[in-house]
Amino acid sequence: MVRVGTLAAHRLPAPAVRGPALRLAVAAGTVAVLVPAAAVAVQDARQAGGVLAADPRYVHDEGLGGFLDVAFADQVRAAREREAPVVEEYLGLSGVVDGPQSDSVDSVIAALGRQREAFGARLADRPGLVVTTAPEATDWVTWNLSANWWFYRDLFRGYAPVRTSPITLSWTPAGPATWAEVPCRTEGSRVVVEALAAGLYEVALRYEGPGRGARAFTMVQNSVNVAEDADGFVALDPGAHEQRFPVAVRDPGSGTTVLATRDVPVDDGPLTTLESCSAFAITFPAGADTAAVYGRLLASVAPAEGG
Structure with a gap:
């Protein structure tokens, strides 16, 4: 799974996936699908034939085993350029590229109970890249901002956001603001x-x-x-x-x-x-x-x- 259905389901937490299984599955040819407003971001090369190869809106991504919507290429590139693990609000393209964490759940939306403490510890280490949903993607961003403020407050205080796809923001550390x-x-x-x-x-x-x-x-x-x-x-x-x-x-x-x-x-x-x-x-x-x-x-x- 990449970011399939997380925006459609909104409140449902992404499944916790541990170990290298997800990366191996993608490398073996699993179809990776990204659904921003029902648009497919990654298409299986065998299914699409040569159509997508000639379409400038898509680029073949060897690591994902398919064609990637060029609008999401910057997000994938940013994840690959980071040596440290990427922290994601929802498990998405960055998590697939980077690989799921073995010591905690795979996304903030699934961090409940003691898992929230584990995520808090990761944020305290000032990760070099944090990925969240862009505010215009869905009204559920307002719920996440409110209910998971423990997560967002660190971003607002000490990170700077950049749009890296139509539905995602990538945050990098910045000099902390004083409130x-x-x-x-x-x-x-x-x-x-x-x-x-x-x-x-x-x-x-x-x-x-x-x-x-x-x-x-x-x-x-x-x-x-x-x-x-x-x-x-x-x-x-x-x-x-x-x-x-x-x-x-x-x-x-x-x-x-x-x-x-x-x-x-x-x-x-x-x-x-x-x-x-x-x-x-x-x-x-x-x-x-x-x-x-x-x-x-x-x-x-x-x-x-x-x-």
């Missing part, structure tokens, strides 16, 4: 952030939820997540006591932004007690094009309530 703290407080079931300027903020919320294994949970407004019926809210882990998430502020108004919460399902009383919070204004490394890359996506989300 200034801004006042934050909880008022009952609301979070209040003193955001004097429009932009992205990080909120670290401390709370007491219904507990691990609970069949209900609380969502907090972040004005980022618009996947399915999220409506700009991100779910809080019911068994955790602290969670970090990004917040988009488009109109700071008087400088006070109020983030509402809601329980799923709605019950007689609040599921979660908000205890305290801290917040930081997100800035990007010098020269990084992150703001422009994510600008259109973030501008399309309904803003949080201004005070």
Whole structure:
């Protein structure tokens, strides 16, 4: 498998594949298919005959055993130029070229529980190449940005993104940015952030939820997540006591932004007690094009309530 169905399935984690089996399968002639909006990126040479060989939109890739859409050639080239392992949000072309890791699952989307700690350790080592989904590819990027902020915050703070295919970004290390703290407080079931300027903020919320294994949970407004019926809210882990998430502020108004919460399902009383919070204004490394890359996506989300 390359990146088959990950964008179509969205929430389904990619299968964990260990060892060299995947690379050997591709080398043996397995058909590698990449599906960005139902377009085939890699075609099997025997199936296509000589048609693709004469088509300038494709180039034969010996390592993948087929024809590669030229729009994805830079992504494959970047992965091959790296000596260190590539970290991927979803298992994709870069992972096939680089080979799956033996000490953890193969993608961030599948990093749950203790596997998340393993991925966190890999990110702490500042990998030379990290591949994520481009924000215009699907609304599920807004969910990933919200739910897997533990991963994205490192990219936003200390990496610079470059488009290497129609649906992927490749991130390389950059000089880390400094995030200034801004006042934050909880008022009952609301979070209040003193955001004097429009932009992205990080909120670290401390709370007491219904507990691990609970069949209900609380969502907090972040004005980022618009996947399915999220409506700009991100779910809080019911068994955790602290969670970090990004917040988009488009109109700071008087400088006070109020983030509402809601329980799923709605019950007689609040599921979660908000205890305290801290917040930081997100800035990007010098020269990084992150703001422009994510600008259109973030501008399309309904803003949080201004005070």
